[in-house]
Each structure stands twice: as C-alpha cells, then as structure tokens.
Amino acid sequence: MPELNDENTVVTTDRFVTHVSTVPATAGQTVGIFVREKSLASTLQRGAPPVVIMVHGGFATSVVAYDLQYKDYSFMTALARAGFDVFALSHTGYAPSPQPLMDDPCNVDGEFQSELIPHVLSHPAPPRYPFKLVSSRTEWDELATVVDFIRTLRNAERVSFVGWSTGTPRAGGFAALHPELVDKLVMFGPSPYFPDESPPARMPEAGSPLILQSREFLLHRRWQDHVHCEGQLEDPAICDEVWKALMAVDPVGSTWGADGRGIMRAPNRMNFGWRDSLAKIQAPTLMLLGEYDNYARRIEAWNGLRLDHKMFVKVACASHFMQFESARRLLYRATAEWLNTGAVDGHARGEFHADFAGAITATPA
Secondary structure, eight states: OOOTTOTTOEEEEEEEEEEEOOSGGGTTOEEEEEEEEEEEHHHHTSSSOOEEEEEOOSSSOHHHHTOOOSTTOOHHHHHHHTTOEEEEEEOTTSTTSOOTTTTOGGGBOGGGGGGGTTTTOSSOOOOSSOBOOEEHHHHHHHHHHHHHHHHHHHTOSOEEEEEETTHHHHHHHHHHHOGGGEEEEEEESOOOOOSOSSOOSSSSOBSOSEEEEOHHIIIIIIIGGGOOSTTSSSSTTHHHHHHHHHHHHOTTGGGOSTTSSOOEEEEOEEOOOHHHHHHHOOSOEEEEEETTSSHHHHHHHHHHOOOSSEEEEEETTOOTTGGGSTTHHHHHHHHHHHHHHSOBTTBOSEEEEEOTTOOEEEOOO
16 A cells, blocks of 8 residues: 555555446346546545546446556546546446356357357357346446445545546436536547437347457457557557456456457447437536547537537547557646646637647637
8 A cells, every 4th residue: 555645656546336236137236336546645635636537438447448557558647646536437347347147158249259269159159148238327327326426435516527439428428417416528539429319118128248359359450450640659569558458357358269368348238318418418528539530420429519618629640549649648638637627728619639749729610
C-alpha cells in the first residue's frame, strides 16, 4: 500500500460494489461489480474531490481500456495526476466482474464458434442458454448502483463521465436518465446509432450469451489497418501490450481460441435507445473522433446531441484506439480541461480539428 503522506503518490484501490443484478440470467442475485479507483494521495485528503467515472467499450474491460500498465499509457493515471478522483468500472460480462454463463463454450454465438474449433470445441454446438446476456437497461442499472456508491463514498453531489466506443451509450444513457447527477461528459470514438431504439419485444432476446474477437481481428482489422500516419503508433509494441493485458485479466479467454493461444470474450448485448439518449443529454459534452475511426458512421452521435454546450474535435492521425496512439496526449489534456472548465483551449462550443501535434483549430464554416 503506498504511503499516503506523499502527496504525489497515485493511490490505486480495487473494490467490488454490491449490486442486485437485473441481468435476466442472474436477476435478483447479489453480485459484485468491479470498480478501480486511482487518485493522488493529496486529492483523497481533501473533501469532495472532483469525481470522474470511466466507462469501457464493447470488448476491452476497464483495467485495459483505461489503466494499461505500460509506460505512460494509463488514462486513469493521467487524470489522477490532473487532480481527479478517477473510477473505472467493468460491467457484467467483463472481467473481473461476474461473467455468468460465459465459461461454457457452447454459449458462444454460432457466428464465432469456428474460432474455437478444434481446440475448445470439436464441432458447432447449440447454446445451453439460448438468449443474449445483458442489455442497455441492465448496464444503466449497474451504473446507477456504482454512482450511488461513489457519491456516498466521496460526498459528491455530481459525477462526470468518460466513455469510449460502446461506453458512450452506456454513460450517455445514464446521463439522459439522471441529468441531476451528471456534471460533464467526455465521449471519444462514440458508438454509431444502434439498429433499434426500443428494447426487444421479448426479454431476454433469443440468441447466445457470448461473442468473441480474435487477436488478428482486433489488432489488425480493427486497429493496425487504420494506422495511416507515420508516428501514429508512437511505440509499435503497444499492440502486443494491449493484447497481453486483455489475456491477463481473463484467464479463461486466454486459453481459448482455435489454437489455444487466447481470444477476447464479451457478453452478447441487447442494445437500444442511443439516439433517444443523445437528444436528452443535458451535461456539457466534449466529443472526440479520430479521422480513421469509421468517421462517416460515428459522426452520427455528434449530430444527435441537442444541447448548446457541446464541443467536437476531429483528431488527425487517430483511429478507434486513440488512447494507445500518439493522440493520447491530446485526449488526456482535452479531457482534463473539459472536466475542469467545460472548455478546451478556451473553446466551449463548436466543431474543431486537432492536428498531429494536438493543436486545436476551428473547422472552417
């Protein structure tokens, strides 16, 4: 345990927050939602520090997405050093939080079972639990429990959120439901609209609990195929470091895959309500989107915001994984400035462009 008398020490605390599950497969059961906290010792010693909660995306759990233990690639540490009390949770289905029904390879969606043959499965198999696992609603419920816990723990009236990818409709949906509890929002790599705005007619929705993503698909098709600038990957080893961290946090997934060398696991989700949530968000919102991040689709989220206090930054030479690229320094700086002041480089509203060095300029009308 670090010595708290050193005000420059970053203190890390891991907890499991008690939650009564609303996930259909575990409804009514008491579970523990994993939450990591990072803060300077000096921040913890003052009353009611500014609180930010970081919400992960569809595959990479929070301790990898935001607290990668490699060089200066921890987003959480950067915000902690900027004076925030920083929390990151992992939703149900993402280690170290509960992963119900996910250790049975038969519960992998049929589209992905070929990734397990022949090492884990000898042939395709029907799911033993023939439904999707989690939903937008169950994740908003988990956020409500965690927010309540943190507000009590830190005597905080409001909290701010950082969301990445699918974490944007999670955090943004909560902000739309509970505007009185949310101070500011930062969204990067935002999710495009979901196919459905309404929950499935029947819950849980038919399907399988588990989906997969291979190392090749993640590191190459989703990431390296979108690296187009010299220096965009400041450290080429970062891709392998991310994969190693993903495997370390999920011991079961690390032994799966067609060759037994590991695969990334995530819950199959029932997503809905993103377009509606965007229109209802009231908290001042900063959105950042990399120019190589499926830009034409993800810009939908920016266009869906209806509040006046909002700022958009198109980030040059950045992909969906900007927190692991050279653009991370802009991301860290802009996030801290926005959460502190509701502005970045003195700008609080409008559309802007960030060049490779992170300089922000207004987009021509």
